[in-house]
Amino acid sequence: MGDITQQPGRLRPAPENFLSEDQVKAVGAGRRDFLRKSFMAASAAMAAPLAARASEGDPNILNLPAWSTSLGQPVATTPYGMPSKFESQLVRRESPGLARVGGASVSFAPLQGLFGIITPSGLHFERHHQGWQDVDPTRHRLMINGSDDSLLKKPKVYTMDELMRMPSVSRIHFIECGANTGLEWGNVAVPTVQYTHGMLSCSEFTGVPLKTLLEDCGVDTKKARYVLAEGADGSSMTRTIPMEMVESGEVFVAYGQNGEMLRPENGYPLRLVVPGVQGVSWVKWLRRIEVGDQPYATKDEAVHYIDLLPNGLHRQYSSIQECKSVITTPSGGQTLVDKGFFNVSGLAWSGRGRIKQVDVSFDGGINWQSARLEGPIQNKALTRFNINWVWDGKPAILQSRAMDETGYVQPTYGQLRKVRGTKSIYHNNAIQSWKVVESGEVTNVQVL
Amino acid sequence: MSRFSKSILAVALGMSVFGSASAVDNFHGVGRQATPAEVKAWDIDVRPDFKGLPKGKGNVERGNELFEEKCASCHGSFGESNEVFTPLAGGTTKDDIKTGRVKGLSSGELPQRTTFTKVATISTVFDYIQRAMPWTAPKSLKPDEVYAILAYLLNLQEIVPADFELSDKNIADVQKLLPNRNGMTTDHGLWPGASAKKGGIGNGGVPDVKNVACMKNCKPEVQIGSTLPDYARTAHGELADQNRNFGPVRGTRTLGPEAARKAADASTLDLATKSGCMACHGVKNKIVGPGFNEVVARYQGQPDAESRLIAKVKAGGQGVWGSIPMPPNAHIKDDDLKTLVQWILAGSK
Numbered sequence: 001m002g003d004i005t006q007q008p009g010r011l012r013p014a015p016e017n018f019l020s021e022d023q024v025k026a027v028g029a030g031r032r033d034f035l036r037k038s039f040m041a042a043s044a045a046m047a048a049p050l051a052a053r054a055s056e057g058d059p060n061i062l063n064l065p066a067w068s069t070s071l072g073q074p075v076a077t078t079p080y081g082m083p084s085k086f087e088s089q090l091v092r093r094e095s096p097g098l099a100r101v102g103g104a105s106v107s108f109a110p111l112q113g114l115f116g117i118i119t120p121s122g123l124h125f126e127r128h129h130q131g132w133q134d135v136d137p138t139r140h141r142l143m144i145n146g147s148d149d150s151l152l153k154k155p156k157v158y159t160m161d162e163l164m165r166m167p168s169v170s171r172i173h174f175i176e177c178g179a180n181t182g183l184e185w186g187n188v189a190v191p192t193v194q195y196t197h198g199m200l201s202c203s204e205f206t207g208v209p210l211k212t213l214l215e216d217c218g219v220d221t222k223k224a225r226y227v228l229a230e231g232a233d234g235s236s237m238t239r240t241i242p243m244e245m246v247e248s249g250e251v252f253v254a255y256g257q258n259g260e261m262l263r264p265e266n267g268y269p270l271r272l273v274v275p276g277v278q279g280v281s282w283v284k285w286l287r288r289i290e291v292g293d294q295p296y297a298t299k300d301e302a303v304h305y306i307d308l309l310p311n312g313l314h315r316q317y318s319s320i321q322e323c324k325s326v327i328t329t330p331s332g333g334q335t336l337v338d339k340g341f342f343n344v345s346g347l348a349w350s351g352r353g354r355i356k357q358v359d360v361s362f363d364g365g366i367n368w369q370s371a372r373l374e375g376p377i378q379n380k381a382l383t384r385f386n387i388n389w390v391w392d393g394k395p396a397i398l399q400s401r402a403m404d405e406t407g408y409v410q411p412t413y414g415q416l417r418k419v420r421g422t423k424s425i426y427h428n429n430a431i432q433s434w435k436v437v438e439s440g441e442v443t444n445v446q447v448l
Numbered sequence: 449m450s451r452f453s454k455s456i457l458a459v460a461l462g463m464s465v466f467g468s469a470s471a472v473d474n475f476h477g478v479g480r481q482a483t484p485a486e487v488k489a490w491d492i493d494v495r496p497d498f499k500g501l502p503k504g505k506g507n508v509e510r511g512n513e514l515f516e517e518k519c520a521s522c523h524g525s526f527g528e529s530n531e532v533f534t535p536l537a538g539g540t541t542k543d544d545i546k547t548g549r550v551k552g553l554s555s556g557e558l559p560q561r562t563t564f565t566k567v568a569t570i571s572t573v574f575d576y577i578q579r580a581m582p583w584t585a586p587k588s589l590k591p592d593e594v595y596a597i598l599a600y601l602l603n604l605q606e607i608v609p610a611d612f613e614l615s616d617k618n619i620a621d622v623q624k625l626l627p628n629r630n631g632m633t634t635d636h637g638l639w640p641g642a643s644a645k646k647g648g649i650g651n652g653g654v655p656d657v658k659n660v661a662c663m664k665n666c667k668p669e670v671q672i673g674s675t676l677p678d679y680a681r682t683a684h685g686e687l688a689d690q691n692r693n694f695g696p697v698r699g700t701r702t703l704g705p706e707a708a709r710k711a712a713d714a715s716t717l718d719l720a721t722k723s724g725c726m727a728c729h730g731v732k733n734k735i736v737g738p739g740f741n742e743v744v745a746r747y748q749g750q751p752d753a754e755s756r757l758i759a760k761v762k763a764g765g766q767g768v769w770g771s772i773p774m775p776p777n778a779h780i781k782d783d784d785l786k787t788l789v790q791w792i793l794a795g796s797k
Binding site for chain 2: 086087089090093095096097100101103104110112113129130143144145147148154155156157158162165166187188189190191192194195215216217225226228230234235236238241242243244245274276277287288290292294295296297298299302303306307308309310311312313314315316317318319320322329330332333334335336337342343351352357359363364365366367368369397401403408409410411412413414415416418419420427435441442443444445446447448
């Protein structure tokens with residue numbers, strides 16, 4: 001831990017800020033007098049720290065920093081705002097060796113540094129099968145048709161103009177890849193929560209219920225009990241969705257995400273939202289919906305996203321993401337700054353509805369305490385939990401265990417492996433354990 | 449209520465009386481009927497019962513040629529490659545073709561699952577190749593080409609003989625020979641629609657595990673099943689750089705500063721950019737300060753240049769190149785300053 005105390009949160013003059021880009025341009029254009037003045041102001045501010053001695057107090061208080069003694073940047077300096085330059089560590093990352101080509105790969109969301117339940121759109125995890133495309137919204141179309149004419153009165157085509165004229169809904173839902181935590185079925189394989197659980201994000205999505213669209217086309221739901229969703233990208237991803245979910249009004253075609261349009265990596269300008277179901281069904285760049293009277297056994301429900309069992313059978317059409325939780329602070333690959341008080345924080349979610357309770361253990365699952373749930377608790381959305389902890393500097397094993405409104409309790413590794421073995425890849429919702437040692441270092445372990 | 453709004457109401461009522469009979473007219477002016485040609489252009493899916501299958505045929509020999517030309521670069525000549533994606537072919541036996549269950553999946557003998565060890569529906573493979581392959585030119589294959597390529601893959605798997613021609617007429621017979629055709633189960637609780645009993649899929653949502661929310665003395669001891677292997681600790685780069693440097697925790701330093709920098713910085717140019725130097729210097733041009741090419745030219749052959757420049761960059765200063773000062777760069781680690789100045793003097797390459 002000595003390492004930590006030697007890295008105090010020292011404030012550093014940042015050279016990039018010394019001149020704004022405009023000022024650099026002004027210099028390029030020969031307006032040097034302007035520049036000299038701003039240098040004088042900044043140099044004066046930088047000389048100040050030498051004045052105060054540490055014994056009198058924190059130099060960060062005693063010596064006013066440059067941002068307190070100078071003029072800040074004007075409005076619209078970055079017309080589309082960006083995070084602080086001090087936040088550059090928290091970005092989407094690939095797990096080396098997981099995929100062989102970037103176009104058929106995954107980037108994980110940095111859960112270890114996120115707060116609350118909304119994933120910033122730029123940090124939303126990515127999973128592409130054939131690369132991502134930036135689709136021209138004026139040329140994008142959504143077609144709805146039937147596998148045969150008797151299932152739908154009128155096959156229709158909608159433009160984005162038209163979809164955005166229709167009655168819309170805005171709802172917060174989590175999206176989790178079916179393979180999230182899949183690397184860990186057999187044993188601990190990756191160091192941080194970004195890689196164990198980062199194929200998970202949560203956004204407010206806005207769009208039109210698919211039910212509305214199907215009714216508009218005159219669907220015959222007596223015969224049409226399945227829906228095929230298809231993407232407009234190279235992979236033209238297809239997945240089967242049950243009509244029951246569509247009829248419930250839950251499934252919608254979304255164009256909005258967290259107040260703006262979807263990001264290209266997340267399906268701009270249109271994707272399907274299938275709450276509680278694994279991400280692969282949330283077809284991106286959605287171009288077509290077909291109603292049918294039987295499931296489709298598409299590649300990603302007949303060769304992938306099938307769960308291998310010990311008896312050699314694969315579970316097909318496994319779609320729901322069952323109740324799960326994980327502590328994000330502190331988590332693997334982190335080191336606690338010191339002994340004493342901590343707000344232990346994490347995320348819980350269930351594809352079957354709302355989270356009812358989250359319990360946290362500090363002793364590897366012998367004793368548990370209920371955590372505070374930050375409300376409002378929403379249906380099939382991430383739920384943030386927090387619990388107080390005073391770390392005494394001794395080894396500890398932290399776990400969280402979620403329960404959803406159906407009464408289902410997140411299982412242990414032992415319980416899951418007994419039924420599913422260790423090779424099923426998908427739907428690993430086991431209780432995650434983080435071990436803390438005397439140095440404060442937290443690592444990934446599995447408790448049976 | 450004015451007469452005008454009454455008449456609107458009457459129209460609205462009329463609409464709801466006549467409109468509700470035909471839901472199709474609910475959203476006036478929104479959407480239009482798709483033409484048969486449009487539906488044909490996009491409705492390319494092929495179902496397990498072969499609905500949607502285009503007419504056509506292709507033989508193993510033609511498939512072999514096409515595969516070599518369009519697929520082998522990524523999947524290997526025999527669909528065996530593990531370079532770009534998991535292998536397409538291999539892993540099944542004559543016996544599997546008889547039983548319809550790939551034995552290797554349960555015996556643990558299979559080193560890796562291939563496409564044909566898993567797939568239970570031949571329509572899946574046809575549909576996917578037609579819509580998505582070749583990866584870089586999806587939807588470029590004609591139906592006859594898809595038939596031929598699929599015939600070749602089936603031959604690799606020893607499901608059909610070398611002189612076989614696959615067509616829309618005989619594909620249902622081939623389905624009956626697929627090695628893992630009986631390998632799927634839907635007996636689980638993860639289907640979000642109606643259960644098999646009600647004409648749908650699965651057991652109606654019954655979970656396969658049952659944990660209880662025990663709170664006190666839940667077990668006698670903690671059994672650790674697995675811990676993070678050393679190689680995995682360092683395989684994901686410098687973890688210290690994947691967390692904030694403030695807050696309740698720090699990222700654990702896994703690689704050490706030297707290795708971490710190498711991992712993080714593709715080149716010294718990145719380091720210079722990150723260090724803020726490139727806001728004022730160009731490699732080949734002057735911005736606020738001199739171009740690094742000018743610096744090299746000026747100090748060429750001076751043995752003490754490196755140490756002098758390190759000191760100068762660190763402390764900042766003016767007068768050598770003009771009256772504009774360079775601000776102090778005291779925040780940059782000595783190691784990094786040295787790397788930067790050496791890089792500049794070596795021609796910024």
